[in-house]
Amino acid sequence: MRWQSLVSRPDQCDRPDPVRNMKFSEELWPKLHRPAVFSHPAALWHHVAGDFADELLLGGQRVIPNKALSSGFVFRHETLRSAFEAIL
Helix, strand or coil: CCCHHHHCCCCCCCCCCCCHHHHHHHHHHHHHHCCCCCCHHHHHHCCCCCHHHHHHCCCCCCCCCCCHHHHCCCCCCHHHHHHHHHHH
């Protein structure tokens, strides 16, 4: 069965197990052979960017693709590490 036939309208689709930015950085930067550049304390970002830091750098949404999962969608890469290994 095709994914398009399971869902009647466009839907937000994200990873089945969302992670925080720190975990994302810990997985990404070593794959790129680079140091983690955004591992600075939140207080520093607030001092530099104010409310903008909350909205762009520090804030987030814990989006879980319940509709996709309940419709039987199977993610090709269920973990962040497997996705990075496939694309990097």
